[in-house]
Amino acid sequence: MNSVFTNQEYGAYVSRHNSLPIFRANAFNFFRIIPFSDDLYERTAIELHSGNLRMNKSSNRYSNIFPGKRVSYWSDSLKTAKAEFFHWHSTKNILSFWAYDDGSSSIPTIYPPCPLTIIDGRDKGINKIIKKRNENIELDKNECFLLDDLAYENPDCLAYESEQRRGGINYLFFEQGFKKLSLRQVHLRLGDKPGKNTNTIICADGSDYTPCLKGYLGMFMPKARIKYKDLPLDSKAGEDIFMKLQVEMDWEKRLHFYRK
Numbered sequence: 001m002n003s004v005f006t007n008q009e010y011g012a013y014v015s016r017h018n019s020l021p022i023f024r025a026n027a028f029n030f031f032r033i034i035p036f037s038d039d040l041y042e043r044t045a046i047e048l049h050s051g052n053l054r055m056n057k058s059s060n061r062y063s064n065i066f067p068g069k070r071v072s073y074w075s076d077s078l079k080t081a082k083a084e085f086f087h088w089h090s091t092k093n094i095l096s097f098w099a100y101d102d103g104s105s106s107i108p109t110i111y112p113p114c115p116l117t118i119i120d121g122r123d124k125g126i127n128k129i130i131k132k133r134n135e136n137i138e139l140d141k142n143e144c145f146l147l148d149d150l151a152y153e154n155p156d157c158l159a160y161e162s163e164q165r166r167g168g169i170n171y172l173f174f175e176q177g178f179k180k181l182s183l184r185q186v187h188l189r190l191g192d193k194p195g196k197n198t199n200t201i202i203c204a205d206g207s208d209y210t211p212c213l214k215g216y217l218g219m220f221m222p223k224a225r226i227k228y229k230d231l232p233l234d235s236k237a238g239e240d241i242f243m244k245l246q247v248e249m250d251w252e253k254r255l256h257f258y259r260k
Contacts, residue, residue: 080168092191
């Protein structure tokens with residue numbers, strides 16, 4: 001099957017559920033932009049990324065499709081992410097995240113590596129339901145049953161059309177899907193400050209997304225300088241880095257064994 005998502009690598013794995021508008025697929029790139037403020041200085045990349053997962057609020061688009069879940073919004077391209085961001089914000093001090101589904105990396109850092117399960121909200125039937133849900137219009141019995149069927153498939157995210165960029169796709173990630181994402185880059189642009197400084201923290205590199213876990217310890221300083229920080233293992237971010245390292249080391253051992 002040819003790719004049905006613009007941000008999936010050509011020829012990557014994709015399969016469709018036999019009766020529901022749900023796809024299992026891998027090899028994606030995702031983008032997100034947030035306003036940058038001075039209180040984000042000296043926060044490591046892994047801490048900044050963790051802040052992208054937020055409590056479900058009724059004012060957030062489509063976030064009430066499944067109640068009681070934390071969510072995170074991403075886009076299929078930097079162009080779509082910018083269109084979404086500048087529709088709501090005027091600041092030019094921006095922090096951009098470039099993420100990928102960790103399971104598609106040649107050296108995963110999340111175990112087990114597996115494809116994403118994606119609800120295609122562009123499907124006419126599902127699109128109607130999520131729009132009614134978003135506008136707090138009561139669903140009929142069959143629509144409720146269909147929504148339940150989707151939830152039982154344990155989806156990672158919902159794909160839906162961008163209203164700010166024609167042809168663009170946005171993704172509403174649920175918590176379990178968000179945890180399957182790893183960072184490739186975090187980019188800072190201080191467009192409203194003197195010097196308009198920019199800099200980028202690299203967390204994975206190359207066409208096969210080889211992880212560079214040191215990047216997760218990178219943090220931005222004034223004038224977009226980068227500094228690296230040692231995180232204590234008893235901190236949440238320190239534990240997350242250590243667990244990624246464990247998976248990476250285990251996978252490298254497997255690759256060494258397979259090459260024999």
